[in-house]
Amino acid sequence: xxxxxxxxxxxxxxxxxxxxxxxxxxxxxxxxxxxxxxxxxxxxxxxxxxxxxxxxxxxxxxxxxxxxxxxxxxxxxxxxxxxxxxxxxxxxxxxxxxxxxxxxxxxxxxxxxxxxxxxxxxxxxxxxxxxxxxxxxxxxxxxxxxxxxxxxxxxxxxxxxxxxxxxxxxxxxxxxxxxxxxxxxxxxxxxxxxxxxxxxxxxxxxxxxxxxxxxxxxxxxxxxxxxxxxxxxxxxxxxxxxxxxxxxxxxxxxxxxxxxxxxxxxxxxxxxxxxxxxxxxxxxxxxxxxxxxxxxxxxxxxxxxxxxxxxxxxxxxxxxxxxxxxxxxxxxxxxxxxxxxxxxxxxxxxxxxxxxxxxxxxxxxxxxxxxxxxxxxxxxxxxxxxxxxxxxxxxxxxxxxxxxxxxxxxxxxxxxxxxxxxxxxxxxxxxxxxxxxxxxxxxxxxxxxxxx
Numbered sequence: 001x002x003x004x005x006x007x008x009x010x011x012x013x014x015x016x017x018x019x020x021x022x023x024x025x026x027x028x029x030x031x032x033x034x035x036x037x038x039x040x041x042x043x044x045x046x047x048x049x050x051x052x053x054x055x056x057x058x059x060x061x062x063x064x065x066x067x068x069x070x071x072x073x074x075x076x077x078x079x080x081x082x083x084x085x086x087x088x089x090x091x092x093x094x095x096x097x098x099x100x101x102x103x104x105x106x107x108x109x110x111x112x113x114x115x116x117x118x119x120x121x122x123x124x125x126x127x128x129x130x131x132x133x134x135x136x137x138x139x140x141x142x143x144x145x146x147x148x149x150x151x152x153x154x155x156x157x158x159x160x161x162x163x164x165x166x167x168x169x170x171x172x173x174x175x176x177x178x179x180x181x182x183x184x185x186x187x188x189x190x191x192x193x194x195x196x197x198x199x200x201x202x203x204x205x206x207x208x209x210x211x212x213x214x215x216x217x218x219x220x221x222x223x224x225x226x227x228x229x230x231x232x233x234x235x236x237x238x239x240x241x242x243x244x245x246x247x248x249x250x251x252x253x254x255x256x257x258x259x260x261x262x263x264x265x266x267x268x269x270x271x272x273x274x275x276x277x278x279x280x281x282x283x284x285x286x287x288x289x290x291x292x293x294x295x296x297x298x299x300x301x302x303x304x305x306x307x308x309x310x311x312x313x314x315x316x317x318x319x320x321x322x323x324x325x326x327x328x329x330x331x332x333x334x335x336x337x338x339x340x341x342x343x344x345x346x347x348x349x350x351x352x353x354x355x356x357x358x359x360x361x362x363x364x365x366x367x368x369x370x371x372x373x374x375x376x377x378x379x380x381x382x383x384x385x386x387x388x389x390x391x392x393x394x395x396x397x398x399x400x401x402x403x404x405x406x407x408x409x410x411x412x413x414x415x416x417x418x419x420x421x422x423x424x425x426x427x428x429x430x431x432x433x434x435x436x437x438x439x440x441x442x443x444x445x446x447x448x449x450x451x452x
Contacts, residue, residue: 033100034050034051034052034053034100035050035051035097035098035099035100036048036049036050036051036059036081036097036098036099037049037050037095037096037097037098038061038092038093038094038095038096038097038098039080039094039095040080040094041092041094043284044084044085044088044239044280044284045074045082045083045084045284045285046061046071046082046083046084046085046092046098047077047080047081047082047083048080048081048082048083048098049079049080049081051073051081051083051098051100052081053073053081053100054073055073055074055075056072056073056105056140057072057073057100057102057105058070058071058072058073058100058101058102058104058105059071059072059073059083059098059099059100059101060098060099060101061083061085061090061092061096061097061098062096062097062098062099063090063091063092063096064091064092064093064096065090065091067087067090068099069085069086069087069090069092070085070086070087070101070104070121071083071084071085071086071098071241072084072086072104072241072245074241074281074284074285075285075286077286082285083098084239084240084241084281084284085239085241086120086121086238086239086241086242086245087239088239103136104121104139104245105138105139105140106136106137106138106139107122107136107137107138107139107248107249107252107253107256108122108131108133108135108136109133109135109136109137109252109253109256109257110133110134110135110256112131112132112133113131113133113230113253114200114228114229114230115228115229115230116128116131116230116231117213117217117231117232117233118131118230118231118232118233118249119232119233119234119242119246120232120234120238120242120243120245120246120249121242121245122249125233126217135256137252137253137255137256138252139245139248139249139252140248140252141248141251141252141255141308142255147313148312148313148314149310149311149312149313150172150310150311150312150313151311151375152170152171152172152173152311152345152372152375152376153170153171153375153376154170154171154376155168155169155170155171155376155377155439156169156170156171156173156196156197156198156263156320157195157196157197157438157439158192158195158196158439159191159192159194159195159196159436159437159438160188160191160192160195160361160431160436160437160442161428161429161431161437161441161442161445162361162363162365162428162429162431162442163192163348163361163363164437164438164439164442164443165381165384165385165388165428165442165443165445165446166363166365166368166385166388166389166446167346167348167363167365167368167369167370167373168370168373168376168377168381168385169320169346169370169372169373170320170370170372170373170375170376171263171311171318171320172309172310172311172318172319172320173320173321173345173346173370173372174306174309174310174320174321174323174343174344174345174346175320175321175322175323175344175345175346175347175348175370176271176322176323176324176325176340176341176344176346176347176348177189177322177323177324177325177347177348177350178324178325178327178332178337178340178341178347178348178349178350179324179325179326179327179349179350179352179362180326180327180328180329180330180350180352181326182355183350183351183352183355183362184350184355184360184361184362185269185270185324185326185350186208186212186216186269186324187360187361187433188348188350188360188361189267189269189322189324190216190219190433191361191431191433191434191436192267192322193220193226193227193229193265193267194223194226194434194436195436195437195438196227196265196320197227197263198227198263198264198265198320199227199228199257199262199263199264200227200228200229200230200254200257200262200263200264200265201226201227201228201229201230201264201265201266201267202229202230202231202232202250202253202254202257202264202265202266202267203216203229203230203231203232203250203266203267203269204231204232204233204246204247204249204250204251204266204267204268204269205231205232205233205234205269206234206243206246206247206268206269206270206271206273206274206277207234207235207236207238207243207270207273207274207276207277208233208235208236208269208270208273209235209236210235210236210237213233213235216231217231227265230250230253232246232249232250232253233246234246236273240276240277240278240280240281241277241281243273243274243276243277244274244277244278244281247268247271247274247305248305250266250268251266251268251305251308251309254266254309254319254321255308255319257317258312258315258317258318258319259312259315259317260315260317261315261316261317262317263317263318263320264317264318264319264320265319265320265321265322266309266319266320266321266322267321267322267323267324268305268321268322268323268324269323269324270323270324270325270326271302271305271323271324271325271336271340272324272325272326272328272336273326274301274305275294275298275299275301275302275336276298278295278297278298278301279293279294279295279298281297282295282296282297282298283295290335291335292334292335294335294336298336299335299336299339302336302339302340302343303339303343306321306323306340306343306344307343309321323340323344325337325340325341330352332349332367345370345371345372346368346369346370346371346372346373347368347369348363348368349363349364349367349368350362350363350364351363351364351367354429359426359429359430360430360431360432360433361429361431363429365388365389365392365425365429366389366392366393366396373385380447381443381446381447384443384446384447385446388425388428388446391417391418391421391422391425392418392425394414394415394417394418395415395418395419395422395425398415398418402415402419424449428445428446428449
């Protein structure tokens with residue numbers, strides 16, 4: 001009797017499960033799935049008919065060689081949908097079908113990414129096989145309450161004496177490294193990653209030379225005690241949509257580990273290449289150019305990306321973000337430079353003049369600043385920083401006067417002090433690219449030399 005009752009109950013439960021499965025199948029089958037058709041291809045912009053999906057949605061265009069080419073919705077022209085393909089030289093023809101691809105708006109995350117190098121779509125490009133992840137997060141990030149952003153309260157050890165001592169950065173701070181081409185941005189980033197103290201490092205190599213990507217990976221692999229690192233790489237010859245997606249993917253991965261309460265260091269090298277990618281997309285979609293040819297979407301994208309980093313008061317996790325910014329023609333008033341400098345919590349200006357003198361890192365102390373340093377260091381450290389910066393500023397202001405021989409020693413005690421301390425200040429700034437100086441030693445060296 002009991003056996004019959006159990007069998008009956010099992011049949012009922014099985015029937016409920018089957019009906020639930022059928023209901024889900026019916027629900028899935030009832031959802032419209034629009035397959036578009038390529039109608040025009042003009043200046044890397046695809047026009048697709050019958051593809052009524054929103055901005056940021058992706059599709060796959062079937063090329064004549066059978067490849068599925070990813071493309072992203074970037075605008076509309078009447079009833080036509082405008083899309084940017086991820087591959088610029090694919091053999092596409094009018095009438096090619098365009099299938100929706102929802103997964104392209106998600107980023108696969110998890111510990112399986114440690115030590116891996118992935119492309120803009122999350123594909124493994126390091127030759128180590130597929131990446132077995134089980135979780136995904138939105139590529140554009142989750143919209144959170146601004147009150148969850150906690151203050152920066154403690155310093156983070158960068159391994160660079162000049163940064164630790166003079167431009168103290170905190171855990172969860174957003175920093176822009178600004179310089180012209182060939183002044184040492186990438187070298188400084190590599191040195192920071194060698195010495196930074198964190199749980200996870202996420203690096204986005206956006207629009208860099210292919211050789212630099214390989215050099216970076218080899219350097220990270222050679223350092224056996226390195227922090228677990230995830231690299232998202234897309235070289236300069238890839239499409240603008242690929243470059244943009246890579247930056248958002250790197251940021252989404254960093255957000256995932258922050259949500260686990262971990263201390264994350266996020267590096268985007270370079271933010272300028274990301275802005276250039278958005279400029280190409282915006283202009284192709286018909287946006288009007290503004291300052292130096294940048295459409296509004298390119299400049300508004302910068303604060304949206306940077307604001308995703310920071311501290312989380314609920315989980316205790318943090319994203320300390322470092323963005324390299326290329327100052328085209330050494331122009332520090334470039335729109336991208338100005339936007340990054342305005343929204344970040346501090347910036348490091350690298351001087352071409354110092355770099356040409358063989359000084360590394362070529363940090364222009366007078367033009368660089370950390371906006372949170374005063375809140376995370378003690379009074380003695382702050383006093384030593386202020387003294388150093390004052391002497392640096394006095395020297396820079398009067399250097400031409402001294403070089404012309406128009407200054408007579410003893411006329412101004414401040415100038416005399418700056419002149420006598422200049423070699424000491426330069427020695428403090430200098431550091432070999434492979435050497436690391438911890439936070440304690442950096443402070444000790446500074447306090448011993450520049451106490452007021």
